Amino acid sequence: MAYPEHEHAPHSFWTRYVWSQDHKVIAVQYTITAIAVGLVALVLSNLMRLQIGFPGRFAFIDANHYYQFVTMHGMIMVIYLLTALFLGGFGNYLIPLMVGARDMVFPFLNMLSYWMYLLAVVVLMGSFFVPGGPTGAGWTLYPPQAILPGTPGSGGGIVLMLVSLAIFIVAATMGGLNYVTTVLQARTRGMTLMRLPLTVWGILVATIMALLAFPALFVSAVMMLFDKLLGTSFFMPAVVSMGQALAYKGGSPILFQHLFWFFGHPEVYIVALPAFGIVSDLISTHARKNIFGYRMMVWAIVIIGVLSFVVWAHHMYVSGMNPWFGFFFATTTLVIAVPTAIKVYNWLLTLWRGDIHLTVPMLFAIGFVSTFVIGGLTGLFLGNVSTDMPLSNTYFVVAHFHMVMGVSPILAIFGGIYHWYPKVTGRMMDDTLGKLHFWVTFVGSYAIYFPMHYLGILGMPRRYYAYDNYAFIPPSAQQLNAFITVAALVVGAFQLVFLYNLARSAFNGKPSGSNPWGSASLEWQTPENPPGHGNWGPALPEVHRWPYDYSVPGAEADFLPQTSTSPLGGDDAKPDKDTP
Amino acid sequence: MALAIVLVALVISAVLFHAFSPWWYTPLASNWALIDTTLSITLLITGAVFIAVNVFIAWCIVRFRHRDGHRAAFQPDNRRLERWLIALTGVGIAAMLTPGLFVYADLIRPPPSAAVIEAIGQQWQWRFRLPGPDGQLGSTDVRFIGPSNPFGLNPADPRGRDDILISEPEVHVQVNQPVKILLRSQDVLHDFFVQPFRTRMNMVPGMVTSFWLTPTKTGRYEILCAQLCGVGHFNMRGHVVVDDETGYRAWLGKQRVTLASFTPPPRTTSTAMAGGSPTTALVSQGQALAQSKGCVACHSPTTSAGVGPGWQGLYGKHERLAGGTMALVDEAYLREAITVPNSKLVEGFQPVMPKIDLNDQEVNALIAYIRSLSTKPAATTAQQ
Numbered sequence: 001m002a003y004p005e006h007e008h009a010p011h012s013f014w015t016r017y018v019w020s021q022d023h024k025v026i027a028v029q030y031t032i033t034a035i036a037v038g039l040v041a042l043v044l045s046n047l048m049r050l051q052i053g054f055p056g057r058f059a060f061i062d063a064n065h066y067y068q069f070v071t072m073h074g075m076i077m078v079i080y081l082l083t084a085l086f087l088g089g090f091g092n093y094l095i096p097l098m099v100g101a102r103d104m105v106f107p108f109l110n111m112l113s114y115w116m117y118l119l120a121v122v123v124l125m126g127s128f129f130v131p132g133g134p135t136g137a138g139w140t141l142y143p144p145q146a147i148l149p150g151t152p153g154s155g156g157g158i159v160l161m162l163v164s165l166a167i168f169i170v171a172a173t174m175g176g177l178n179y180v181t182t183v184l185q186a187r188t189r190g191m192t193l194m195r196l197p198l199t200v201w202g203i204l205v206a207t208i209m210a211l212l213a214f215p216a217l218f219v220s221a222v223m224m225l226f227d228k229l230l231g232t233s234f235f236m237p238a239v240v241s242m243g244q245a246l247a248y249k250g251g252s253p254i255l256f257q258h259l260f261w262f263f264g265h266p267e268v269y270i271v272a273l274p275a276f277g278i279v280s281d282l283i284s285t286h287a288r289k290n291i292f293g294y295r296m297m298v299w300a301i302v303i304i305g306v307l308s309f310v311v312w313a314h315h316m317y318v319s320g321m322n323p324w325f326g327f328f329f330a331t332t333t334l335v336i337a338v339p340t341a342i343k344v345y346n347w348l349l350t351l352w353r354g355d356i357h358l359t360v361p362m363l364f365a366i367g368f369v370s371t372f373v374i375g376g377l378t379g380l381f382l383g384n385v386s387t388d389m390p391l392s393n394t395y396f397v398v399a400h401f402h403m404v405m406g407v408s409p410i411l412a413i414f415g416g417i418y419h420w421y422p423k424v425t426g427r428m429m430d431d432t433l434g435k436l437h438f439w440v441t442f443v444g445s446y447a448i449y450f451p452m453h454y455l456g457i458l459g460m461p462r463r464y465y466a467y468d469n470y471a472f473i474p475p476s477a478q479q480l481n482a483f484i485t486v487a488a489l490v491v492g493a494f495q496l497v498f499l500y501n502l503a504r505s506a507f508n509g510k511p512s513g514s515n516p517w518g519s520a521s522l523e524w525q526t527p528e529n530p531p532g533h534g535n536w537g538p539a540l541p542e543v544h545r546w547p548y549d550y551s552v553p554g555a556e557a558d559f560l561p562q563t564s565t566s567p568l569g570g571d572d573a574k575p576d577k578d579t580p
Numbered sequence: 581m582a583l584a585i586v587l588v589a590l591v592i593s594a595v596l597f598h599a600f601s602p603w604w605y606t607p608l609a610s611n612w613a614l615i616d617t618t619l620s621i622t623l624l625i626t627g628a629v630f631i632a633v634n635v636f637i638a639w640c641i642v643r644f645r646h647r648d649g650h651r652a653a654f655q656p657d658n659r660r661l662e663r664w665l666i667a668l669t670g671v672g673i674a675a676m677l678t679p680g681l682f683v684y685a686d687l688i689r690p691p692p693s694a695a696v697i698e699a700i701g702q703q704w705q706w707r708f709r710l711p712g713p714d715g716q717l718g719s720t721d722v723r724f725i726g727p728s729n730p731f732g733l734n735p736a737d738p739r740g741r742d743d744i745l746i747s748e749p750e751v752h753v754q755v756n757q758p759v760k761i762l763l764r765s766q767d768v769l770h771d772f773f774v775q776p777f778r779t780r781m782n783m784v785p786g787m788v789t790s791f792w793l794t795p796t797k798t799g800r801y802e803i804l805c806a807q808l809c810g811v812g813h814f815n816m817r818g819h820v821v822v823d824d825e826t827g828y829r830a831w832l833g834k835q836r837v838t839l840a841s842f843t844p845p846p847r848t849t850s851t852a853m854a855g856g857s858p859t860t861a862l863v864s865q866g867q868a869l870a871q872s873k874g875c876v877a878c879h880s881p882t883t884s885a886g887v888g889p890g891w892q893g894l895y896g897k898h899e900r901l902a903g904g905t906m907a908l909v910d911e912a913y914l915r916e917a918i919t920v921p922n923s924k925l926v927e928g929f930q931p932v933m934p935k936i937d938l939n940d941q942e943v944n945a946l947i948a949y950i951r952s953l954s955t956k957p958a959a960t961t962a963q964q
Contacts, residue, residue, distance in 0.1 A: 059929070063812075063814070067808075067813075136811070144785060145808065150703045150768070151768075151811065238723060238785075238786065239722060239786075241767045241768075250786075252787075253786070290654065290655070292655065293662055294657070318771065318780055318781050318782050319784070320782045331677065337669070338669050338673065342662070342665070348637065349658075353655070354640070354652045354653075355651055356646055358581075366641075370587065370590075373629070373630060373633045378626070380622055384622065384677060386614075386684040387618050389612075390605075393773070393807060394806070450597065451597065455603055458604065458606070461804055461806045463813060463814075464813065465811075466815075468880075469880075469882060471802060472775060477603060548656075550652060551652035551653070553654050558651060
């Protein structure tokens, strides 16, 4: 095969780094934008913690601002940081390299996807500058409240939020179609589906879920825009708001909740599955041991993906929906714990009898397992409908979802960045700074969220601007909140260490060589590092084995790359034997 | 190595924190002890898994840490072990789900003997309705809501004529008597949450939702709104009082307001103002305005400061204004503060008060209400 890609390689700065159609550049664009907007959300969370920890001390955080901070923090983190970074960042960078393709199959669409994403971010940030400010309806944007006076930003703020979400979904759809098609159609010779790294499996299934779930959010955003701007009544019953009878009639607020959570619950796994995949690969690589039960891991990802579409109403046990739904959704929700538990067991069994290198990526991967386990376990309290009753909408919920889809996916992202940074830049990130970043983030997250569960059990409701004069809340709860705020500020501040390391290592980092971790998977076998335009030089690679041939008995090195033709190891040397 | 130590330390601190934490359930005041039991079972199982996983990781880190010359085992799979783990997980899940579903079946089946009361939510206040002597609540609709019918009762429905209307944010229920609480909202989502009762439900405009319980302990409990309902959400306060039978009857006997006897806040009260002193009607009109215009989102009727100063004890007080000057809070001051917001800002607060559309008479009513929160004895003497 000829090698036309090199001639097509763009040469000007603009075509190379700005209007780029190269998946690697687009991935970096996505990542930098997501980190930048995530930084805004981090600052917002620290501001809201200041009010909770030291109420009234900071005069500029009034109730309006507080609810705006809460809302924007949540929406930015879930959609514009986590979703964008896992799919647009990791998905874009890793899929073509891991499946052995020269690029995404639709490079122009891929570029368009990033620019639409950037537009969505700009529109969202614009809402900070409209009269009334951004919406303060909570990230769930429940109507009628979201579009009625009495809620901050119920004018321009909510409109821009909904428009931005719609644009984001267009971007995610363009990217998503690309990722799925590339995985299914552009794998290199020998790369069967059952030889894909779990990272690709996680991103693939998450992307399919995103393509099926985001439309529900899209239509609810459009319908709410109509309710707000055109006076339709999709979600609006007849109401008397602030003493005024409004013209709405006959709509259902609960319909919105169904649509929102039909998107919202799969969204949890859209974030979790890529994290599962990344962590599986990090643990296997840095424990120098094949991932335990690969087939089971793949099936667990697929089963979780399917089941996550039939658990959404566990967010709505006390919403006023037909109470008989509770039985069904409690059962499906607890059943999904089984494939999830399998994943945890297999990570543990991968560590077992491994050769564990506690590198920075490995620290983050283990941190992920620990925080994900606690977040997953507290989910059993909330998924089981009767135990949800006293806990719903309290700080227990806040602690739960921050552990399971805040801290743990972020740790997976950090681990992934430390791991693949040498691939992207050809340089290592600083080890000492990386460890400092890990320790503060990991221990700090426990300090923030572990005690928070207890405030929820006590019954402290979430989304309260202040807790004055509630007799059942003892003064000690306020002291605990002050402690949590201090911990949150410290963790927030130490993310600067990461940013510094990220920026500085690009120029001053130690040169990494082509495969610093001794990884077996295909992305580390490119002829150049970082890979050039077209990734593979003149000829596409040929794959002969699964990506987990570590410490194969009889092999000289402790890993066999996927391109190795050695007769040892391999995915066919396989399971069914119970003994090692 | 450090990671192993930290993981074990985390587990130990978690257990110690749990053992010594002063933050736990408020004492149960309803029949839902089974919810607490299910929660304890869940805590036991999940706690054991949490400890086991972290300790196992720590042990692996120590035992299988990298040493020169050491090599990992090669073991792609172990079907038998996986089957065992799946079965064990299944048993654990069933042990939590089964009692949970049994409790839930009770939660959604109120006994036929349950008394019925209705709670109505509105930004940011609570109101209640009890069936009258006919034992039935009349039908309602948002379109009937008006100054003389804030509960939205259907005037054509005879069942509603004897319904007892309670406009204060406090309701009484009888101990050991099952009660089904019907929930309505006239504007946005709210949630009726009394932590010691354990169970709860959202209030959804356009429909009636409900939940039930049997209060088992007398006392006065706080009602919280636990569904974000706008900027005043955190201040939407109410109380439910669990009485013994005598206490309940005494309270019920005092509740006499029905639709026919409901007095709407008067539109013109020139006679009331003639004497220059606030009358009860004017005060209650002011109170209604404070709710309906949303003042209470920022101004609590207590001494505690929210977004703006609390109103209790405000009238007659000397306040330090932004800029350092002092001002006496009197009628003239309040009038200016209401009609020209932020002109005389109290120190420590932000200039965020919106201009509210009020006529002179309504401003008088608000002032009378604010004054009534500070000067009850003074007002009485002034009237003589």
